[in-house]
Amino acid sequence: MPIQYYIYLCLTLFSIGIIGVLTRRNAIIVFMCVELMLNAVNLLLVAFSKMHHGVALGSSPTTMVGIEGQIFVFFIMVVAAAEVSVGLAIIVMMYRNTHSVDINFLNRLKN
Amino acid sequence: MNAIIVSALLGVVMMFSGIITTKRSSITYTATISLLVLLVANVLNTYGIWEVHVNTHGMLQFDKFGMFFNSIAITATLIYVILSGKDIEKTGIHVSEYYALIFFVLCGVSILTSFNGLLMLFIGIEILSIPLYILTGADKRNLKSNEASLKYFLMGSFSTGIMLMGIALIYGATGSFALGVLHDAPAAGLPVKASFIEVAGILLLFASMCFKVSAAPFHFWTPDVYDGAPSVFTSFMATIVKSAGFIAFIRLFESNTQALGPTWKILLSFVIIATLLIGNITAVFQQSVKRMLAYSSIAQAGFMLFALYSNNDLAKEGILLYAVAYSLATIGIFAILIKMKDYTFDGYNGLAKSEPVLAFTNTIFLLSLAGIPLTAGFFAKYYMLASVVKAGGSLWLVVVAVVFAAISVYYYFRLIQAMYFKEGYAETTGISNRFKNALLVLAVLIILFGVFPSLVLNSFYF
Numbered sequence: 001m002p003i004q005y006y007i008y009l010c011l012t013l014f015s016i017g018i019i020g021v022l023t024r025r026n027a028i029i030v031f032m033c034v035e036l037m038l039n040a041v042n043l044l045l046v047a048f049s050k051m052h053h054g055v056a057l058g059s060s061p062t063t064m065v066g067i068e069g070q071i072f073v074f075f076i077m078v079v080a081a082a083e084v085s086v087g088l089a090i091i092v093m094m095y096r097n098t099h100s101v102d103i104n105f106l107n108r109l110k111n
Numbered sequence: 112m113n114a115i116i117v118s119a120l121l122g123v124v125m126m127f128s129g130i131i132t133t134k135r136s137s138i139t140y141t142a143t144i145s146l147l148v149l150l151v152a153n154v155l156n157t158y159g160i161w162e163v164h165v166n167t168h169g170m171l172q173f174d175k176f177g178m179f180f181n182s183i184a185i186t187a188t189l190i191y192v193i194l195s196g197k198d199i200e201k202t203g204i205h206v207s208e209y210y211a212l213i214f215f216v217l218c219g220v221s222i223l224t225s226f227n228g229l230l231m232l233f234i235g236i237e238i239l240s241i242p243l244y245i246l247t248g249a250d251k252r253n254l255k256s257n258e259a260s261l262k263y264f265l266m267g268s269f270s271t272g273i274m275l276m277g278i279a280l281i282y283g284a285t286g287s288f289a290l291g292v293l294h295d296a297p298a299a300g301l302p303v304k305a306s307f308i309e310v311a312g313i314l315l316l317f318a319s320m321c322f323k324v325s326a327a328p329f330h331f332w333t334p335d336v337y338d339g340a341p342s343v344f345t346s347f348m349a350t351i352v353k354s355a356g357f358i359a360f361i362r363l364f365e366s367n368t369q370a371l372g373p374t375w376k377i378l379l380s381f382v383i384i385a386t387l388l389i390g391n392i393t394a395v396f397q398q399s400v401k402r403m404l405a406y407s408s409i410a411q412a413g414f415m416l417f418a419l420y421s422n423n424d425l426a427k428e429g430i431l432l433y434a435v436a437y438s439l440a441t442i443g444i445f446a447i448l449i450k451m452k453d454y455t456f457d458g459y460n461g462l463a464k465s466e467p468v469l470a471f472t473n474t475i476f477l478l479s480l481a482g483i484p485l486t487a488g489f490f491a492k493y494y495m496l497a498s499v500v501k502a503g504g505s506l507w508l509v510v511v512a513v514v515f516a517a518i519s520v521y522y523y524f525r526l527i528q529a530m531y532f533k534e535g536y537a538e539t540t541g542i543s544n545r546f547k548n549a550l551l552v553l554a555v556l557i558i559l560f561g562v563f564p565s566l567v568l569n570s571f572y573f
Contacts, residue, residue, distance in 0.1 A: 007283075007308075014276055021269050030265055037272035041279045048283040069282055072230055076275060079237045083268055086244050090264050093248060094257045103265070105258065 006047035013040035027091050027101040031084075038080050045069045045076075112163050112173065113156035114149065114181045114221035121145040122214030129207025139196040142210040146189045149217070153181045169289075170231050176427060177224030179571050180358050183431065184220050184351050187438040188213065191347060194446040194549050197541065198343045202249050209249060209344075212242035216352060223359040229278045229288040232363060236274070236323060239355065240267050243348055247340040259339025266332040270322040277315030284309035290366065313371060317378075320363065324356040326416060327385035330409050334393075337405035342454075345401070346445030349408045354434035357415045361430060364419055379420050380508055386413035387515040394522045401454045403522055404444065407480065410519055411437055414512065417495040421502035428568050429494030435560060435567050436487035440479040443553050446546075447473050452538035459526060460535025466542065470530040472550040479557050481523040482516055487560035492516060494564075 013036060020033030049069025056065035095101055128141045155161040157178040192199070192210075200206050219239030226232045244267060248260025282288060284306070322329040337345045371378070390410030397403040415433055418426040447469050451458050463470035479486035496509050530537075560567055 003283075010279075014272075017272065021265070027261060027265070031268075034265070034268045034272055037269075038275060041272065041275040044276075044279045045282065048279065048286075051283075052286045065286070068230075068288055072233075072278075072282070072288065075230060075234060079234070079271075082237070082241055083271075086241055087264050087268065090244065090248055090257075090260050093251055094261055097252070097254055097257055103261070 003047060003051050006044065010040045010044035010047070013037075013043070025102055025104055027094070027103050030103060031087055031091070035080065035084070038076060042073045042076055045073050049073075112165055112167075112171070113152040113161070114178070114185070115171075115218055115225075116163050116165070117149050117152040118214050118218040118221060121149055122211045122218065125207055125211040125214055127207075128210075129205070135200040135206050138206045138210065139192065139200060142213075143189065143192055143196070145210075145214070146185060146192060149214075150182065150185045150189065153178060153185060153221075157182065170228050171222070171225045172227035173225050175571070176431075177221075177358070177362075180224050180355075180431060180434065181221050183434055183438070184355060185217065187351050187435075187442060188217060188347075190439065190549075190553060191351070191442050191446075194442060194546065194553070195343050195346060195449060197543075197546075198446075198449045202341050202343060203251065205249075209246065212246055213347065215242045216246075216347075220351065220355040223355050224362070226359070226362065227290060229281065229290070232359065233271075233274065233278065235359065237271065239352060240271070240323075243267075243344075243352065246344040246347070247336060249344060250341045253341075255339040256341060259336045262332060262339075263336045266322070270319045270329070273315050273322075274319035277312045277317075277319065280308050280312030280315065282312075284312060290363070310371060316363070320356070320360050321382060324353060324360055324412050324415075325409055326382050326412050327389045327409065328382075330386065330389060330412075333409055334402055334405040337408070338399070338402050342401065342445060342449045345405075346442055346449075349404065349445070350438040350441045353408065353412065354415070354430075354438055357412075357418070357430060357434070361419055361422075361427075365422060376420065376505070379416065380505065383413050383416045383420060383508065384511060386410070386416065387512065391515045391518045391522075395518070397522070398456060399454050400448060400451075400456060400459065400526060403456075403526075404441070404448070407519065407522070408441070410515065411480070413515070414492060414495055417499050417508075417512070420505070420508070421498040423498055423502055425494060425498035425501055428571070429491065429498050431571060432487070432494055432560075432564055432567055433491040436479055436491040436557070439553060439557055439560075440476040440486075440488060443476040443550060443557075444473060444480070446550065447476075450539045450542055450546075452540060456525060456529050457533075457535065459529040459537055460533040462530040462537040462539075465537055466539055468547045468550065469539070469542070472554040473530065474527050475554040475557055477523040477527055479561065481520045483520075485558060485561045487557045487564070489561055490564040 017033045017037035021030050024030050049066040053066030056063040091101055098105060125142060128138055199209055216239055219235050222231060222235035222238060226235055244260060244264045247263050248256055250256035325333040337349060387410055390406050390413055394403050394406035394410060397406060418430040479488035482488045482492040496512060499505055499509050
């Protein structure tokens with residue numbers, strides 16, 4: 001399959017994530033949209049990694065080119081997990097004080 | 112390498128110190144000593160005397176510039192703990208964890224000063240940011256702190272997503288995460304629009320870095336987060352973390368802007384002017400000193416961006432000097448702010464009568480931020496502008512910057528006026544003699560660096 005398809009798919013997922021972050025009001029859904037953005041990036045990295053590997057394979061059959069993209073994906077997963085734990089803790093902390101996870105509430109700080 | 116490993120280990124040590132002792136002041140003591148140990152370890156590394164050697168396969172590259180900045184960051188943290196340690200203890204019950212998080216932030220700082228590829232940049236930024244989300248929400252019962260923390264977290268992870276998209280696109284176009292290959296010819300096998308992908312990637316990366324250092328138009332989170340976070344941690348975020356962001360920014364874009372060509376300078380000058388404009392003009396209208404400082408930190412970020420714009424040796428010296436001058440002065444102002452009962456300008460009325468030492472040192476810190484000669488801030492701003500002049504071709508930008516520096520004098524002097532020339536009784540809490548002495552030492556340091564800026568720069572070269 002051409003690499004373009006992967007790029008379009010990833011950009012679509014990423015855009016859905018961005019639109020979700022910008023329009024949804026529920027903190028947990030916003031958070032899920034951020035995760036969607038990260039996972040779109042993961043998919044794109046794997047696709048690019050395969051592409052670079054495929055290109056390099058033509059010149060040498062035992063090449064390791066392209067492996068760093070997949071390693072990057074693991075790092076993103078680990079960091080995303082760390083972020084989830086902190087983020088959910090923050091949402092729970094807010095829920096305890098306000099009994100709501102609506103981020104419209106955040107506008108109070110403006111003044 | 113020392114700074115990364117020792118700071119991470121000391122962070123764990125700090126976490127365990129909470130088990131061994133429940134006495135808050137002894138935890139602060141442990142943190143102070145740990146910071147000294149970290150500083151010594153980093154200095155030994157700088158001069159090549161002792162080093163923990165780990166093979167990083169070229170992912171990290173240690174140079175004198177980065178290690179010297181580590182020393183600055185650690186020293187600033189040390190001063191911060193000495194001045195505001197008592198207030199960190201008062202924030203909540205998890206004192207040892209706060210210090211542990213501060214050490215983890217320092218670990219992120221030392222990665223950001225030595226990364227040699229986009230992977231380590233990403234890891235560094237995250238190690239720096241995640242502890243800050245927690246520190247922002249440290250005051251768990253306070254709604255403002257909760258809001259600030261959630262906002263910072265959502266905005267921060269959103270910008271991380273954008274940064275990762277930029278990195279992925281750059282990887283697609285160049286086939287590598289290393290710095291400095293970004294301008295090479297695109298890898299074979301890509302569709303025709305490879306260069307478009309690369310440019311899009313660099314722009315996304317640029318936007319997310321602007322977000323991290325709160326440069327306009329990505330600054331909108333800064334005032335709310337700085338205002339909502341517990342003041343002690345705002346002090347840490349606005350100084351050490353922010354200057355580390357700039358070091359990363361400069362390291363990243365030193366050699367990677369060729370793909371953008373001349374557009375790069377136009378883009379950057381737009382960001383600089385927008386940052387200076389929004390930071391300075393909005394700061395004028397603030398009633399709360401804490402919020403004014405948040406906007407002033409945006410304005411100072413505009414000045415620090417000049418180092419990126421001119422991108423020469425003078426700029427590198429300048430950013431170090433700026434980091435020292437800005438961090439020391441802001442830490443001092445926040446240390447005094449924390450002691451005030453009322454954070455508005457009116458709350459400072461008559462401070463000179465009730466606490467002359469505080470008012471005097473605060474004046475020196477404010478003068479330094481405004482860039483008045485004989486304070487460290489003057490030479491910091493001077494080096495920034497001189498580097499732009501030396502790079503040539505952008506004199507108009509220097510003129511704009513000077514105009515905005517003049518505007519900034521207005522809101523800094525408003526606070527001085529409130530302290531000295533307005534009637535009132537400024538209420539303060541918990542001021543010890545030790546605190547006053549530390550403030551005086553800090554003020555002397557700022558004047559010393561203002562008269563002899565070579566003290567900072569020489570230690571960089573020798």
